[in-house]
Amino acid sequence: MINYRSNITPTWCPGCHNYLVFAAIQKNFSDLNIDINNLVMNYDIGCAGNFADFFKTYGFHTLHGRSIATAMGEKIANPNLFVCVIGGDGGIYGEGLNHLVSAVRSNINIKVFVSNNFLYSLTTGQTSPTTPKGSRTKSTPTGNINVPIDPVKLLKSINPDVFVESVDNRDMVKLNDTIKRALEFPGFALVDMIQECVAFGKQLNS
């Protein structure tokens, strides 16, 4: 069995869903026997970006919002590589949305995993593109005035041929199955992994 994890102990808060995501991605890499020598991971910035320390594959810890652009460059330069991205809702659906749209339009064969916790969590809980309307966050103390992005509807409207699914991480069976189907899909695939940030998420319902 291939070992994809580094010897660094993850530093996420106790109870953070990123531990589930980490286990599920490793399990599926292993089940599908993905060659570690041919695998490149691209990490965004934020708590989700911190996966960079915990996988031991080849990879780039990119800039906030630039992980998909980096991944596209790798795939175009060497189509034989298996190219993945891990990032948060802020990086992938906010600062990097233009790159996401380009990737979806071209149906480029990269796999994108989004830890969607409805917040900018690493920076302690500001609003993100998926924050529900009316929610109080650090940057919207009287309630968010914006409607949230629905990634499945948005991306499917751009290109119905891509794989885009949302999954609630609390359903581990479904999370595993969705990741597996994304990894096997012969084109662009994005898994929107819905999770509550245990440190700053409670304020969303206040």
Ligand SMILES: Cc1ncc(C[n+]2csc(CCOP(=O)(O)OP(=O)(O)O)c2C)c(N)n1
């Ligand atoms: C270009 C750029 N803009 C802003 C920041 C500051 N910053 C670091 S992490 C972060 C929020 C990350 O939120 P998200 O992408 O949802 O990841 P999470 O921490 O929630 O997993 C921000 C705004 C940065 N590092 N670089």
Ligand code: SF4
């Ligand atoms: S702040 Fe939230 S997203 Fe970040 S490690 Fe803690 S629980 Fe996870």
Ligand SMILES: [Mg+2]
């Ligand atoms: Mg986030």
